[in-house]
Amino acid sequence: MNNQSADTSSCFWQPFTQMKTAAPPLRVRSGNGIMLELEDGRRLMDCISSWWVTLHGHCQPEIVEAICCQAGKLEQVICAGMTHEPAEMLARRIVDLLPGNLAGVFYSDDGSTAVEVALKMAFQYWKNKGRTDRTRFLAFEGAYHGDTLGAMSVGHRSMFTSAFKELLFDVDFIPFPATFIGDDEVAAKEDAALACLDRVLSAAGDQYAAFIIEPLVQGAGGMRMCRPEFLRQVEKRLRDYGILEIYDEVMTGFGRTGEYFACIKTKTTPDIVCLSKGITGGFLPLAATVCTDDVFYAFYDDDPGKTFYHGHSYTANPMGCAAGVASLDLLEANREPFKKIEAWHQKGIKKIEGHRLLTRFRICGTIAAMDIDVPDAGYLSRTGPKLKAGFIERGFLLRPLGNVLYILPPYCITQDQIHSIYKTIAEVVETL
């Protein structure tokens, strides 16, 4: 830090960034649709929806208008003992799109807090039911659920979490059968994962409060994808042992997997669903943890000790909720604009699948990913930054996760734009 510097950017401590060695950040002036404009006049195609949040496109006019209109009416109000139309309307619209008995919507601020709420809710659910022995959690190897302490506890342990290891609670991890197009070992991987789950459950199945799952796609863990039928098998086992099923749909929600929610695609019925990122179309921070009637009514009691004592200053911010309603209007009025993107990815992958360095192609709805076959695989692979620089040079914002390259575009993308991304990938990978 140098507070005497005229360079104002030096006060801004960036997330996930080693400030000593990182290149100076790109300065962004504006956004429009899929394009970002930098202060130096360069334009970048946002192929990753910023941090997987931008649903329709940057500065989408209907959402801008909804936020401005709401800001002029009610920008914020305490949400304990008060309510407002945007919060109620968004809650109703989300519940109507979700399957099963999901009926209670608890708002918070971001993906990590949606997960914290889910973990606390599941934990207290059992206490409220008099089951003080159900205190353990299950999660998948390779999972990422956020950066707060509870969310980190149920995530994969790595260099990112090691500084905090004494603060994290113990969780039992089950192997995740990550698969890809043409994978002929997928059935064996699924069998092994289910056998592991069976062993864990037969040893202590009645001690678990919940299993938290990123359905279909593990995002930050490397866009690792699994098959819907595998998740149905997992759900069956959780039902046998009465364990709550938490779906972390922070990334997969609002059309990303080709359906409004991954749980629709998997034909499963989780007890708790965490939502954030695309909930406001990518405009404002907001999150929701949605639970079934059964979970809600475990807290509905004359005993104050059974209350869910959790809340945030900005709970159900009216502008965020209004943006959420406007975003759902767009998703529904444009006849599910996310539906067509999967077919475009398939065509794009066909064009580059023979490339010597590209392997393990996978697609789930609007998300496509592939591995770059380099010796230093993993998040710290030097390939990622090299590729990113090559993409930026050519006008594309792609941000590999180590040696994993993925495309996760806003839904305003056109077929030609997707085509140009794949063409550029082949070009840039060739420079390695």
Ligand SMILES: Cc1ncc(COP(=O)(O)O)c(C=O)c1O
């Ligand atoms: C599946 C999942 N859960 C939770 C989070 C945490 O969300 P946030 O960064 O908004 O706290 C993320 C973020 O990438 C995520 O992908």
